[in-house]
Amino acid sequence: MKYFLVWAAIIIFLIFSSSEFAQNGDLFKIARLKYSGGSDWYNDPSAEVNLLNYVAEHTTIKTDAKYRFVDAASTDIFDYPFLFATGHGNMRLTEKEISNLREYLKKGGFLYVDDDYGLDKYFRREIKRIFPDKKLVELPFDYGLYQKPYKFPYGPPKIHKHNGKAPQGFGIFINGRLAVYYTYESNPSDGWVDPEVHKDPPEKREEALKFGVNLVLWALTQ
Amino acid sequence: MNRNKSYADIEKRLRSLIFKERTADFFLSGIRWFTAAVVLFLFFSLIEALFRFSSSGRTILILLFVFFVLAAFLFISGRTILLLFKKIRLNDLISRAELIGKDNRKVKDELANVLDLVSGEYNDFSADLIEAAFIRALDLLSDDDLKFNPRNYLSGLRDSALIALAGILFLMLIPPARSAANRLINYDVEFVSPPEFSVVLMPQNAVVIKGDSLKINIVASGKPPGRVSLFEKDADQTEFEKVKSLPFDSGKAAFLKRKIFLSFKMFAKAEGIISDTISVKVINPPSVSGFTVEVFPPEYTREKSFKQYDNGNLTALKGSRVFFSGRTNKKLDSCLIKFKFQKAVPLKVKGEKFLGSIKLNKNGSYRIMVKDTAGNMNRFPIEYSIELTDDAYPKLEVIEPEKDIELGNEDTVPVILKISDDYGFSKLTLNYRLSASEFKKPSEKFTSLSIPINKRENEEDIFYEWNLRPLKIEVNDRYLFYFELFDNDYVSGPKSVKSKTFSLFLPPLEDFLAKSEKEQNQSVKKLEKTLKEAKKLKDEFQKLSSDLKKNKAKISWEEKEKLKKAAEKLEKLAKKSEELKKEIAEQRKKLQKKNVLSEKTLKKYSELQKLMSEINSETLKKALEKMQSKLENMMRDDAQKAMEELKKNEEAFRKSLERTISLFKRILAEQKMDELVKRTSEIEKAQKKISDAVKRDSSGKNRDELTQKQADLSKRLRELEKKGKELSEMLSKMEDMPKEEMKKLSEELQNQKNPELSQKAAEKMMEDKVQQAMQNQRKLMKNLKQMSQKMKNMQSMMSGQMQQKVMTEMARVIQELIKLSKREEALKQEAGSNSPDNKRSKEISEKQNNLLNDMDVILKQLNSLSKKTFAITPEMGKALGKAKNNMRRAISSALDKNGRNVMRNQQSAMAALNDAANMMSAMMNQMANGQGGGGMMSLSQQLKKMAGEQMQLNQMTQQMKGGGMSMKQAAMMKRLAGRQEAIRKSLEELNREAKASGKSKKIASNLERVLEQMKEVVSDLQSQNLDDELLKKQQNILSRLLDAQRSVNDRDYEKKRESETGKMWSGKSPGKIDFSDKEKKTNLEKELLKAEQEGYSRDYKELIKKYYRSLKEK
Structure with a gap:
């Protein structure tokens, strides 16, 4: 009996500890991409934290909801399946950053870039340096990213006005896989930040967070 | 003469003559007989032609003919044949001699007589007589007499021959005669009666090119029938078939056979009469059996060439070169590309092939024309189009x-x-x-x-x-x-x-500043106007609030409308202030671009922006919304509560606005100072430029220009004086400003008389008195340098003095707060030690009320101070507000005799007072450390300062790395460790303060982690562990400090960065993602074009389009 209890305890312990390890090991993380050029890559640090919490609450994905940033030139980027970049101004990548990001994306990494208003022309210039032979392709509304788990019949949501143009989502594909997703005139990440920052209506924030869920799921499952 | 010999000779000759003549007669008779036969034959043929006998009739005719021919023979030639074979006797000789005598009158019958005599028949005559007669006769004879003369027969021969020939020709050439002769000859053959007419087709044997047409003429000879039918059999047919029936009354008809592709035979038939069969042979023209077109776009396009097979329709860029290669069904003589509106281009030919190229220069069309070695051209060549595409404008x-x-x-x-x-x-x-x-x-x-x-x-x-x-x-x-x-x-x-x-x-700076000043003054006026309206609104709110205090449960429609309008007015004012905030931000941006503002003034503008953001706060918006929603249900209580809340917000709005205006005016004053400094500096620079240029301009080439510039400078100097005076007046109306100093400075500026100096210099330059001019310029430069320095000092003094005053006042307020907190504590203890009864409660509440009144005094002081400095933060205000509310609650609790609540409220009030005091102390410390009263700005500055220190430390550590550790170096390491520790402590303090003020969220970098790393570095330095890992850590620390410092800088207001919520969007989806490469797509499109050009019917074209579309979509 004694032995049985001991073994049972050991087994139960192993099960729980392995699941705990599994949980920690499998926790989904997002890193903010720190890039050169002078833009405010760091702005609104509550964005991905709130998104990760929302993802954990509304899906079965377990997340590590902490703000983290990682240097584009550092090999630390390979520790993250999902990188997020945003900003308002100039992005000018060094050669090291370019080659690092290229390798990361080619090896299966996912980069989401959100124009926070003012990043567009710089990002377009830099992405061409990373992938000179690829073009940013606008995704049609029936693309899988806009379908599950929440439907976005008109593509990315219009969270902030910016220039009042239509919101657009662009992609760079590597062997048919969406490796880079870029939103323009949409700004979902502003909808993820704490409510008092931009004072957006709750339904807009909800919409942005739902869109973020779609993004995360697509990045992980495509 | 020998009689016998001569006689023999004569005889011989006569015999010969006679023989010849008989022979000639024989031949002549033969010809005559022949002629007679011909005539007879002709005669009988004519009879046949007239009567058309049957074979038996013709047999009789032919027998008759034969009979008569024989008869003619006998009659004409019989005698001559007999004569020919008859021996020539003496009688014959004598007869012939008689004939000679007839022809030759000399001879007469001498010869005949002689012959008679010689014959011996007449023996009565002597030999001599006979001889003499003979000799006489001989003498009379000529050679010709005994010579055979064929001419005598010629005419007969000629006549006979002519007649015979004529007869023969008649028989041969006249068809009826010929036919009759034919029938006569073939007497035993039954001939059909010749028809009344005959039909002939023409041309009889023709050769046509495949596809050509041929006109066949049908001609009748004789009496033509009413209609004629044409029968045809082509190469594939075995039987003739009727193809046409034509009217034939006129005896002529024509039939156009179009597009002949097969050889054929044809005959005409009319009333049983059949014409001869004609044969028409069809030969193939040359044709293009297949060709390839390769289009090479112009090189500059870098576009690849493309091929088309059997499709000559060209859609290409102007300047493209098109290569043709093809083959035909025949050997070629030549090949041309024939354009509709251009000169034709020949292509090379070899056997059945052709090859060549053209250049596309204009729209049009062309055909491929080929000619075979027989000279035949291809029929109906396809016309291909040339459509040039444009190279679009960039x-x-x-x-x-x-x-x-x-x-x-x-x-x-x-x-x-x-x-x-x-x-x-x-x-x-x-x-x-x-x-x-x-x-x-x-x-x-x-x-x-x-x-x-x-x-x-x-x-x-x-x-x-x-x-x-x-x-x-x-x-x-x-x-x-x-x-x-x-x-x-x-x-x-x-x-x-x-x-x-x-x-x-x-x-020019002056124009810019003037414009800027005007704009800013307008902004101030607008702010003041908004404040005025806000004050009016306050009264309105007050009245409305009083009016709401009625007994009725529901508000009237009128009341509702009034409340609604009042709320809307407040909303409008809030929006106006928001617009003004943007206006001021734009103005600041322009000034910053011109580098007019000092760093301190710039910081103050940022603070002003933040302050203005708080005017239009979230709570105000919520209060307005709440009012709107409560008005819907028309309940008086709800409306009253909402009104009260709105009043509070209105008050906060108004106070913020007041503070904003006050601070803005102070900023403007500082800005004016900055402008003065800037103007002076610019004028100084300009003067130096002019002075240097004058020195260099020894020839005086640029004298006029320089004089003008100097004169312009005088104006600027006058303006500078004016601005100095204006600032002095401005400061005189403001509190806590160095009014006297500014006044003195302004007077000094005027006393320098710089405009006059400048003017004099200009005049001297104009008078060519350069040295004197330069003297004035030197004096002016000196004055400007002096003034520039004094202005900078004044600038520092302004901010320094203001800060000093603020700090003094703040210190006083802190003292008051601390005192008040102590009194509150004492009261709390008093409240706690006594049991609640009426008298005690009343006393407690009165004392608390006194504290509350003192609180109000402090708040007024603070309010006044807040209009002079940004150092008073909203957090401080909130803390004091909290203290005040708790004091009020303590009073109510005391009146309710709720001792526990009293103490709790007093405790909360005390804590809030202490918080406010602490915050103010911390702020004062920052200000004392030279970081201004900027809240987050100072945090940024501190981080920047720390980052600078860290950078220095890193460099020093780097320098120490390498080589062994000497005593000196060990000591150095310890010092470095100490410095790192100092930085760590500063950061620790900063982090704590940032957390306390709630602003640590803005720091992107995780300062906790930085602090940990700093600890590790300190430890490593103390242990003298100088390795790459240490340097890396220090670098990391620096990087994070810089990140933190950057992240703390508030973003400047830019219209672009305004985060206005977007509206719902709907639109058209972009097309499907094209993962295939461009070439494939282009090829598909080309194939579609080719298919469309094949000349299919519309239905087929649509099918083809659908097919290619589906391919593209795949």
Whole structure:
């Protein structure tokens, strides 16, 4: 009996500890991409934290909801399946950053870039340096990213006005896989930040967070 | 003479003659007989022709003919034959001699007689007589008499021959005679009676080119029938079939057989009469059996060539070269590309093949014409179209600059362009010219600068910094510039597109400042107006609030409308203040661009922005919304509560506005000081330039220009004096400003008489008294230097003095707060030690009320202080507000005799007072450390300072690395450790303060982690562990400090960055993602075009289009 209890305890312990390890090991993380050029890559640090919490609450994905940033030139980027970049101004990548990001994306990494208003022309210039032979392709509304788990019949949501143009989502594909997703005139990440920052209506924030869920799921499952 | 011999001779000759004549007679009779036979035959043929006997009749005729021919023979030739074979007797000789005698009158019958005599028949005559007669006769004879003369027979022969010939010809050439003769000859053959008419087809045997037409004429001879039918049999048929029936009354008809493709035979038939069968042979013309067209677009397009098979319709770019290669069904003599409106181009031929090329220069059409070795051309060659596509104009979009440029201090202009073209570019230029200038001559022509582009791309974003230094732009210079983009069309010549023309202008500082001042004064007026309206609104709110205090449960419609309008007014005011905030931000941006503002003033503007954000707070918005929603249910209680809340917010709004106006005015005052400093500095620079130029201008070439510049400087100096005076007046109306000092400075400035000095210098220059002018200029420079320094001192004094005053007042307030907190604590203890009864409760509440009143005094002081400095933060206000509320609650609890609540409220009040005091102390510390009263700005500065210190430390550590550790180095390490520890402690304190103020969220970098790393570094330094890992940690620390410092800087207000919530959007989806490569797509399109050109019916074309579409979609 004694032995049985001991073994049972050991087994139960192993099960729980392995699941705990599994949980920690499998926790989904997002890193903010720190890039050169002078833009405010760091702005609104509550964005991905709130998104990760929302993802954990509304899906079965377990997340590590902490703000983290990682240097584009550092090999630390390979520790993250999902990188997020945003900003308002100039992005000018060094050669090291370019080659690092290229390798990361080619090896299966996912980069989401959100124009926070003012990043567009710089990002377009830099992405061409990373992938000179690829073009940013606008995704049609029936693309899988806009379908599950929440439907976005008109593509990315219009969270902030910016220039009042239509919101657009662009992609760079590597062997048919969406490796880079870029939103323009949409700004979902502003909808993820704490409510008092931009004072957006709750339904807009909800919409942005739902869109973020779609993004995360697509990045992980495509 | 020998009689016998002569006689023999004569006889011989006569015999010969007779024989010849008999022979000739024989032949002549033969011919005559022949002629007679012919005539007879003709005769009988005529009879046959007339009567058309049957075979038996003809048999009789022929027998008769034979009979008569025989008879004729006997009659004509019989006698001559007999004679021919009859022996020639003496009688014959004598007869012939008689004939000779008839012909020759001399001879007469002498010869005959002689012959008679010689014959011996007459023996009565003597031999001599006979001889003499003979000799006489001989003498009379000529040779010709005994010579055979064929001429005698010629005429007979001729006549006979003619008659015979005529007869024969008649029989041969006259068809009826011929036919009759034929029938007569074939007497035993039954002949059908010749028809009344005959039909002939013409041409009888023809050769036509396949596809050609042939006109067949049908002619009747004789009495033509009413109709004639044509029967035809072509090469594939075995039987003739009727193909046409034509009217034939006139005896002539024609039939056009079109597009003959097979050889055929044809005959005509009319009333049983059949014509001869004609034969028409069809031969093939040459035709193009297959060809390939390869189109090579012009080289500059870098487009690949493409081929088309059996489709000559060309859609290509102008200048493309098209290569043809094909084959025909026959050996060729020549091949041409024949254009509709151009000269034909020959292609080379070899056997059945052709090869060559053309260049596409204009739209049109063409045919491939081939000629075979027999000279036949191909029939109905297909007309192919040539459609030239355009090399489109390039596209140029100017992203930056967005509008005309007013330069500040910058010497470069960022340019961002988006360029695109279907085939590429050749050149991009920036073209500029000086259009207006005070001192330089404007240029008519544009100068062109080449902007580097990637000519291999069809689309590019251009980022270019236009360096303005070479232009040496001076104040009031205006340049016009535009961009021009050229494509690489080397066929028609590069096409270009120009952007709109922008202007680049360097306004004089004075103009700019004047404009700016005007705008800012207007902003102040608008703020004041808004405040005035807010005050009016306060009264309105008050009245409405009083009016709401009625007994009725529901509010009336009128009341509702009044409340609604009042709320709307407040909302409008809030919006106005928001707009003013943007206005002021734009003004600040312009001033910053011109480098007019000092760093301190800039910081204050940022603080002002933040303050203005708080005017239009979230709570105000919520209060307005709440009011709107409560008005819907029309319940008085709800409306009253909402009104009260709105009043509070209105009050907060008004107070914030007041504070804003006050602080803005103070900022403007500081700004004016900054402007004075800037003006002085600019004037100083300008004067130096002029002075240096005068020194260099020994020849006096630029004298006039320099004189003018000096004169302009005088105006600026006068303006400077004026501004100094204005500032002095401005400061005199403000509290806590160095009024006297400014007044003194202004007077000093006026006493320097700088405008007069400048004017004198100008005059001296004009009078060519350069040395004197330079003297004045030197004096002026000295004055300006002095004044510049004094102004800078004044600038520092202004902010220093203000800060000092603020700190003093703050210290006083802190003292008061601490005292108040202590009194509150004492009261709390008193409240706690006594049991609640009426008297005690009343006493407690009265004392608490006193504290509350003192609290109000402090709040007033603070309020007054807040109008002078940004150091009073909303957090402080909240803390004091909290203290006040708790005091009020303590009073109510005391009146309710709720001792526990009293103490709790007093405790909360105390804590809030302490918090406020602490915050103010911390703020004072920051100010004392020279970091101004800027809240987050000071945090940023501190981080920056720390980052600077860390950088130094890192460098020192780096330098120490390598080599062994000497005593000195060990000591150094310890010092470094100490410095790192110091930085760590500062950061620790900063972090704590930032957390306390709630602003640590803004720091992107995780300062906790930085602090940990700093600890590790300190430990390593103390242990003298100087390795790469240590350096890496220090680098990491520095990086994080810099990140933290950058992240703390508030973003400047820019209209662009306004986060206005977007509206719902719906639109059309972009097309499907094309993962296939372009070439495949292009090929599909080409195939579709080819298929469309094949000449299918519309239905088929649609099917083909659908098919290709589905392929494309795949």
